[in-house]
Amino acid sequence: MKTTKTTFTIVSALASVILLTSCGSNTTKTQETKTSSTKNQVTMTYDQQRSQENTMSVLWYQKAAETKALYLQGYNVATDRLKEILQTPSDKPYSIVLDLDETVLDNSPYQVQNVKDGTAFNPKDWDVWVKKAAAKAVPGAKDFLQYADQNGVQIYYISDRTTSQVDDTIKNLEKEGIPVQGRDHLMFLEDGVKSKEGRRQAVQEKTNLVLLFGDNLVDFADFSKTSEADRDKKLDELQKEFGEKFIIFPNPMYGSWESAVYQGKKLDAKGQTEERLKALQGFDK
Numbered sequence: 001m002k003t004t005k006t007t008f009t010i011v012s013a014l015a016s017v018i019l020l021t022s023c024g025s026n027t028t029k030t031q032e033t034k035t036s037s038t039k040n041q042v043t044m045t046y047d048q049q050r051s052q053e054n055t056m057s058v059l060w061y062q063k064a065a066e067t068k069a070l071y072l073q074g075y076n077v078a079t080d081r082l083k084e085i086l087q088t089p090s091d092k093p094y095s096i097v098l099d100l101d102e103t104v105l106d107n108s109p110y111q112v113q114n115v116k117d118g119t120a121f122n123p124k125d126w127d128v129w130v131k132k133a134a135a136k137a138v139p140g141a142k143d144f145l146q147y148a149d150q151n152g153v154q155i156y157y158i159s160d161r162t163t164s165q166v167d168d169t170i171k172n173l174e175k176e177g178i179p180v181q182g183r184d185h186l187m188f189l190e191d192g193v194k195s196k197e198g199r200r201q202a203v204q205e206k207t208n209l210v211l212l213f214g215d216n217l218v219d220f221a222d223f224s225k226t227s228e229a230d231r232d233k234k235l236d237e238l239q240k241e242f243g244e245k246f247i248i249f250p251n252p253m254y255g256s257w258e259s260a261v262y263q264g265k266k267l268d269a270k271g272q273t274e275e276r277l278k279a280l281q282g283f284d285k
Contacts, residue, residue, distance in 0.1 A: 046269035048118035053276065057252040058111045067250060068139045074247045075140030078211055079147060081244070085210050086151055095154035095207035097200060099214040100161065100169065102251045104145070104178060105135035111253050120269070121254070130165045133172035138249070142177050149179035154207050158199045158219075160189045197222045215251035225256040226264030 044052070061067055085094065101107050110129040114120060129135075148155055161169060166186050173180050180186070187199045196218060203209055217223040217231060221238060224230035242248060261279050262272065 045118065046273055047120070050120060050269045050273050051115050051118045053273070054111065054253060055115050058108055058115055061251070061253055062108050062112070070250045071139040071141070074213075074249050075144040077243060078213070078247050079144055081211060082144075082148060082151075082153065086153075090208045092206070092208040093152065093154050095156060095203055095209050096148060096211040096213070097156045097158050097203055097209060098145075098212075099216065099219040100157050100159040101135075102138070102215040102253075103213050103219070103249055104138060104141045104157070105172065105176070106138050107135050108253070109134070127165065130161065130172075131168050133168050133175060135172055135176075137176040137178055145179050146177070149181070154185070154203075155179055155181055156185050156187060156203050158187045158196050158203075160196070163188045163190055195222055211245060211247065213247045213249070215249045216255045216257075217248075218256050220246045220248070223256065225259045228260045231257075231260055 082096075098104055107129065110126065113125075113129075119125070145155060157169075157173075159169075166183060166188055169186060169188075170180050170183070187202070200209070200212070212220050214220060217235065218225065220241070221234065223234055238246070262275050265271075267275060
């Protein structure tokens, strides 16, 4: 299949000056100008461009102290809320529900590899990463979850990892000191299931579900993945839940917010990069 390419050309101010003044100059100077211009030219495919655009997001996630601070803030708020909740007796056992990826486990090395390889998410490479069981716990997760476990709170992990990845995930969690209360507490994606809502309802039927954690709005309720307007409307309806029952974490690398930008359309790399640019709002100079 022929791959479409996009070319970025960055010509330095010095090279531009040389070009403007080279009229009438000798052949040697003209050759130097051509060489300088070539050194400032980068050619890549749309797939590579799409991946490169995630560089700053992944860099921020891995290197910014602000990332760590936001995780600590979220889990500190959750600890205070849980301490308050546990003061009141409940007929059913208290429970909490957490997403896994970028909520409990940091998978940014997988995202880094996509940037370096010029690739996007694909199930095969993702499975290779999951099998390594090498993801580190995000800041604050271990202490909070151990506290919840020690106080008799039921901990459920509702994730869109597949059921074939349960064993490797348990290995990874236990390696990081994250409590696992049984295989039935890992509620992963099954064939034909598109939403987490049914799994959340199943937990709520048998326990007193008091806190939910995630990096994506669909970790809390059945938010749209195709309409920004619908997402904003539902967020307005549920805004008081955030910081009370819902604890959300930062993830600029991927999520349903991106599919909403594309309005749910299945686009190739070229289409995605074009839609991203169109969605940005600048200002008139």
